[in-house]
Amino acid sequence: MLKLYHGPAAANGLKVLIALHEKALDFQRVYLDLHRFEQHEPWYVAINPDGQVPTLVHDGFVLTQSSVINEYLEDAFPDAPALRPRDAQGAARTRGWNKYIDENYMEAVSMHGWKFRLSDLTRQMDPAEFETYMQRIPLERQRRKWRAVRAGFPDEALAAAIVKVGEALDRLELQLTDTPWLAGGQYTLADVNFFATGGNSIERLFPQLLAGDIRPRFRDWLGRINARPAVQAALATPAQ
Amino acid sequence: MLKLYHGPAAANGLKVLIALHEKALDFQRVYLDLHRFEQHEPWYVAINPDGQVPTLVHDGFVLTQSSVINEYLEDAFPDAPALRPRDAQGAARTRGWNKYIDENYMEAVSMHGWKFRLSDLTRQMDPAEFETYMQRIPLERQRRKWRAVRAGFPDEALAAAIVKVGEALDRLELQLTDTPWLAGGQYTLADVNFFATGGNSIERLFPQLLAGDIRPRFRDWLGRINARPAVQAALATPAQ
Numbered sequence: 147m148l149k150l151y152h153g154p155a156a157a158n159g160l161k162v163l164i165a166l167h168e169k170a171l172d173f174q175r176v177y178l179d180l181h182r183f184e185q186h187e188p189w190y191v192a193i194n195p196d197g198q199v200p201t202l203v204h205d206g207f208v209l210t211q212s213s214v215i216n217e218y219l220e221d222a223f224p225d226a227p228a229l230r231p232r233d234a235q236g237a238a239r240t241r242g243w244n245k246y247i248d249e250n251y252m253e254a255v256s257m258h259g260w261k262f263r264l265s266d267l268t269r270q271m272d273p274a275e276f277e278t279y280m281q282r283i284p285l286e287r288q289r290r291k292w293r294a295v296r297a298g299f300p301d302e303a304l305a306a307a308i309v310k311v312g313e314a315l316d317r318l319e320l321q322l323t324d325t326p327w328l329a330g331g332q333y334t335l336a337d338v339n340f341f342a343t344g345g346n347s348i349e350r351l352f353p354q355l356l357a358g359d360i361r362p363r364f365r366d367w368l369g370r371i372n373a374r375p376a377v378q379a380a381l382a383t384p385a386q
Numbered sequence: 387m388l389k390l391y392h393g394p395a396a397a398n399g400l401k402v403l404i405a406l407h408e409k410a411l412d413f414q415r416v417y418l419d420l421h422r423f424e425q426h427e428p429w430y431v432a433i434n435p436d437g438q439v440p441t442l443v444h445d446g447f448v449l450t451q452s453s454v455i456n457e458y459l460e461d462a463f464p465d466a467p468a469l470r471p472r473d474a475q476g477a478a479r480t481r482g483w484n485k486y487i488d489e490n491y492m493e494a495v496s497m498h499g500w501k502f503r504l505s506d507l508t509r510q511m512d513p514a515e516f517e518t519y520m521q522r523i524p525l526e527r528q529r530r531k532w533r534a535v536r537a538g539f540p541d542e543a544l545a546a547a548i549v550k551v552g553e554a555l556d557r558l559e560l561q562l563t564d565t566p567w568l569a570g571g572q573y574t575l576a577d578v579n580f581f582a583t584g585g586n587s588i589e590r591l592f593p594q595l596l597a598g599d600i601r602p603r604f605r606d607w608l609g610r611i612n613a614r615p616a617v618q619a620a621l622a623t624p625a626q
Contacts, residue, residue, distance in 0.1 A: 207475055214481045221474035234461035235447055241454045249489065 148173035151193065151201040153180040155383040157256065158212040159200045160342035163383055165216045165335065167376035169226035177386050181267060186282040197284040212342075213244050216335050229335045239329040243336035247314070247343055254310035255344035257303065258351045260295045268296035311344065312355050315364055322363035333371075341371045346381075388413035391433065391441040393420040395623040397496065398452040399440045400582035403623055405456045405575065407616035409466035417626050421507060426522040437524040452582075453484050456575050469575045479569040483576035487554070487583055494550035495584035497543065498591045500535045508536035551584065552595050555604055562603035573611075581611045586621075 150166065150173050152159035166173050178184040178199055186197045194201040194210050202209045204222065209215045220230040231237050268276065276296065283289040318340060321328055328336040345368055349356055356365075371377055390406065390413050392399035406413050418424040418439055426437045434441040434450050442449045444462065449455045460470040471477050508516065516536065523529040558580060561568055568576040585608055589596055596605075611617055 207478075209478055209482075211482060211485055214478055214485060217481055218474055218478040221477050234458055237461050238447075238449055238454055238458040241457055242449075242451060245451055245454060245488075248485075 147205060149176065149203045150174070151176045151178060151190065151199055151203075152383075153178050153185070153199045154385055155381050156347070157252075157259070157342060158198075160380060161212040161339055162200045162202060162215050163380035164338045164342060164377055165219050165229060167379045168229055168338070168374075169219060169223055170376075171219070171223060171226060175383070177384070179385075181264075183279045183282065186279065186284070188282075191282075191284055195284060197282075197288070213248055213335075213339065216338070220335075229333070229338060231329065231332055231334060236330055236332065236334070240334045240336045243328045244339050246317070247336070247339045250310060251314040251340070252343045254307040254314070255347065255351065257299055257307045258311075259344075259347060260291065261299055261304070262351060264292075264295045265298070268292065271296075308352060308355070311348070311352055314340075314344075315348070315355060315361055318367070319361050319363050322367055327367075333374075337367070337371060341368070341377070345371065387445060389416065389443045390414070391416045391418060391430065391439055391443075392623075393418050393425070393439045394625055395621050396587070397492075397499070397583060398438075400620060401452040401578055402440045402442060402455050403620035404578045404582060404617055405459050405469060407619045408469055408578070408614075409459060409463055410616075411459070411463060411466060415623070417624070419625075421504075423519045423522065426519065426524070431522075431524055435524060437522075437528070453488055453575075453579065456578070460575075469573070469578060471569060471572055471574060476570055476572065476574070480574045480576045483568045484579050486557070487576070487579045490550060491554040491580070492583045494547035494554070495587065495591065497539055497547045498551075499584075499587060500531065501539055501544070502591060504532075504535045505538070508532065511536075548592060548595070551588070551592055554580075554584075555588070555595060555601055558607070559601055559603050562607055567607075573614075577607070577611060581608070581617070585611065 148166070148171060150162060152163065152175065155163055178190065180199070184190065185194075185199050190201075191197045193203070193208060196210060198210065200210075200212060200215065202215045202218075204218075209218055217230065219226075220228065230240055271279075280289055280292060283292065318328065325331060327333045328340060344351070348364075355361070388406070388411060390402060392403065392415065395403055418430065420439070424430065425434075425439050431437045433443070433448060436450060438450065440450075440452060440455065442455045442458075444458075449458055457470065459466075460468065470480055511519075520529055520532060523532065558568065565571060567573050568580060584591070588604075595601070
């Protein structure tokens with residue numbers, strides 16, 4: 147049995163939701179309200195000591211980190227539709243993109259996503275209540291990020307993040323002049339990762355990066371992914 | 387044919403050298419003198435646009451990023467001795483550790499490694515000569531790191547890095563109370579990664595973390611890895 151603990155159908159949670167739907171795997175869901183810090187509650191930290199979503203449990207085996215989870219699904223369900231190329235070169239191209247996305251793109255998008263969604267929420271909280279939640283966060287770097295979004299991320303950091311997002315979109319645009327998908331001729335975990343990390347949200351968070359008719363290949367790629375039934379199903383995951 | 391472009395037998399280059407020797411694969415080597423910034427010379431940047439080592443070229447297919455390279459070797463040479471468990475759970479545990487090492491441990495060790503090896507070298511350089519080298523570096527974050535090591539990394543950053551290294555060693559120690567190797571019963575790419583990123587260098591760079599008889603499992607694990615013929619062969623790779 148597969149059981150997914152997740153928050154909203156966005157970012158790392160969306161990555162795994164899309165993979166599960168693309169592979170047509172049955173799974174149970176447990177929704178956590180991240181705005182109420184449910185991911186740091188003791189019952190959940192007992193499952194995922196980092197207090198982060200998503201977590202996937204497969205017949206009692208606990209998996210964390212969405213990129214690791216999605217590769218696991220490829221290994222554990224080899225007869226389901228493949229999102230990782232079966233040839234070594236295609237798998238390497240997929241992993242190269244995933245590494246780039248995880249280490250360069252994700253945090254840059256995330257900073258602006260947090261600002262957009264969590265600035266007001268955290269500022270409106272009673273300071274003592276906020277501190278109570280902070281004390282429960284297992285990872286020091288996550289605690290720092292929550293404190294930073296409440297205080298307001300520094301302008302230079304926000305600007306540097308926009309530069310990084312623009313570079314990632316340039317890199318995607320360049321790749322798509324050569325191949326229809328990021329890792330070649332096949333839609334892979336790399337496309338799922340880039341899309342879930344920052345696909346539909348780019349227009350809202352970084353309108354300046356899509357002004358005019360620039361980045362046409364990104365728009366086309368986005369449209370092709372949004373048209374996939376599995377992606378529509380994943381995006382429609384209820385927040386409850 | 388396999389051709390490895392590498393610097394000293396340390397860190398990311400050592401990771402791939404160990405994997406190649408463990409798998410008993412024949413390969414050619416091209417040594418780059420990183421202290422002369424050969425990794426940023428145009429002929430090499432034409433092969434690896436990031437201007438970083440290592441790069442592996444397999445029959446014309448160019449691979450960068452040591453963690454991606456080492457997984458590729460598993461896929462491309464399935465009949466060679468395996469460093470990635472063949473079961474899905476073992477592979478996921480290996481990748482979980484690799485992700486943790488790449489995103490948390492590596493940079494912390496690296497900062498102190500750079501300080502140890504490159505502070506004097508960069509400070510003794512003529513400013514104009516140093517700037518000439520800087521202009522050739524493709525990655526902005528690498529340029530920043532070279533400038534920072536010359537200026538001296540901030541004390542708080544160095545202290546924070548020591549905390550991170552200590553946390554990683556704690557995590558390793560805890561794992562080794564349960565299993566002989568990081569990902570379970572089998573020596574894997576995760577052990578190779580942790581060892582190459584910061585194994586033998588810990589005693590020299592962070593003596594305070596090994597004072598007294600603490601971290602006995604780390605010492606034992608280090609001894610078992612150093613005793614492997616493939617590791618000895620990799621460590622003996624000539625710097626030329």
